Amino acid sequence: MAFLDNSGDIILDAVLTDLGRKRMSQGNFKITKYAFGDDEVDYSLYNYNHASGAAYYDLEIMQTPIFEAFASSDAGINYGLSSYSSTDMLYLPTMKMNETTNDQAVQMTGSIVYLAANTETATALKASTALGDSKYFLKSGETDGYSVILETGLDTTDLAATQANRSSYLVSNNLVDSTFTISFDNRFISSVATPTAGSRFTNNSRGDDKVKMTLSAARSVSSKTGKSNTSTAIAKGISNTVYKTAGTSVSDTAVSSFSGPRASATSLNFSVLSGLDTETGGTLSSKFASYGKTSVDTFGDGNTYATITTTITVEGDTTGTTTEIPVTIIARQT
């Protein structure tokens, strides 16, 4: 995949994707819409302090070399451009993993989330010195334990997390995600548990944590993503009404990961694919050796584990804000 020649006129290099060729062979190739992307652009190169003035702020961005078009439908546009009617928005929501709310949010260990493949492994992890608590791992398929809690909101201290700011900066600009798309590797994960409609993500007027996320199996799982080994599930977005209230004893940031106005939240747990959940008496799936590690004394306590690390991608369906969660599937071997 070479760069395009950018020394002369602007040219447009167009190719059919592998999926486009497939659809053509099936006789149902019909283009009905388009979108724009800017994957190559690093907006941090936008330089307000350029000595030559405003015309040069984007000099480095405009000099970005662009790759040739390539045929994989996996990677055509990762980050699309968005349309909002308002031109005076200064903030856009981002997504963060919540590790603060009470008795609900799983904690990362280092930079990963452990997913115990079976009950035996969960018991061993809880007993290990390194983890020692259920809040440091997910248990495959569990809907009433710890889960990955994700929030969207404005990651800024410039704006107070008040109801008024939530309304004016987020709700009125259509920046609240009512659903999220979870993409996962279907070689390792079979399904995703997502919040029920009765879930809530809020605090009360005294600042107390009133978060209660209840999970059930995702409404739908689709493997027709156009991406290799990838399935998606849809998770409900719960209104994130954790507000900052003056004079409360409990800080709003003790409940939420954001300092600014919050938009929505969701929570997730995962079920490992059948075969990866075999306990020590059974035959360990060969996938652990093919895609991960086996017989590793992960926590230095004499128990050995097999692991596979995979990435879960969560994307807000309205705003397109995205986060990736590294999940290590772990199964006890001895």
Next chain:
Amino acid sequence: MSVKNFESLNTNTDTTTTRTLLHEAIPLTGAIVSGTYGQEASEDNVKNFTHGMFQSVYDYPYLSSSANHIFDITMGYHSTSPFSSSASEQNAKKINMYNEFAQVLLGYTGSANDIEIFESDLDFGDNDNQMKSCYFINFSRLLTKDQIKKGTFNLVLSTGSWAQGITAPSFPSGPNITLTDVSASATAGTNTKGNGGEYGVLYNNDFPNGTGYGLVFYQAGIAIITSSVWDTVAQNPGAANFYRRHADGFVQSISGAFTGSAISASCDALRHRMCNISFNNTTEINSSIYFCRASHNKFNYSTNPSYVSGSKIRVKQIATDNPVTYITTIGLYNSSNELLAVAKLSEPLKKTPENELTLRVRLDY
């Protein structure tokens, strides 16, 4: 991750189709056809078959994966040709070859459905100028693509005597004859009969003063040369030496090549008389053009993670600054949001609420 903001294409205003004819010049020098990769009867770029019906010519030794097939060559005559005789070498195969070309390219005639006979003119009704003994050159689709461009075919053949100081693998010395489809153009000078598509006449001189010595079928990519090119003494003072076999110096006339030689040997003789072949090919490109419009109030924000620092948009200092994005990619999708085609700009294109862009994406088929 996927795209969330799509714009619909209006089939009336945002899409159109075009047809473009692309031409390439194809020069084939005689040295490639004979002489470069060995001497006749054992040339590495010439493939003969046990059936002996034709030979294939490549631009490189054909056992190499780098070799490209450039044309096949064969010969034959009609059953009423003077050459047709049970005593002739491969008599049945030569008749079969002639009939195969004639029935495919010209079809049949009369109530008895007789196979049509080639003529070196455009009028098949008069049954004159018939070519009953011919060489056939079938060009590879790699060279002709969709068709040979009318009015561009040029074949230079040696008509001199092989005995006039010529040693293989060199070409016989002159005189040469240049056959061109000079009368043919996109709008005139061609005819159609049967399923072979359009054809033009190969003249040895400027039309209409020249004499027709063959035909070129443009869509089929086949040139047909009558044996009479070498019959006329005025053009061929050494007619008796049409072919001089390298191995033993055996010589024969054109009639000897058609009656006394196998097809492969006769094809060897013709190849060594090819000085130059050139034509322009034609590729028909059908294109769909999609006009992808970014109006002033669309696509002014990005989901690119680097677009924000924390949550603050990097390209704005204050809220009233215009948002800016830089387009590098256009994705074309179906109704199921499947990415069917992708186009890349050679440099980022600035998009703000102050401008509108129309990007023209062309897909060729």
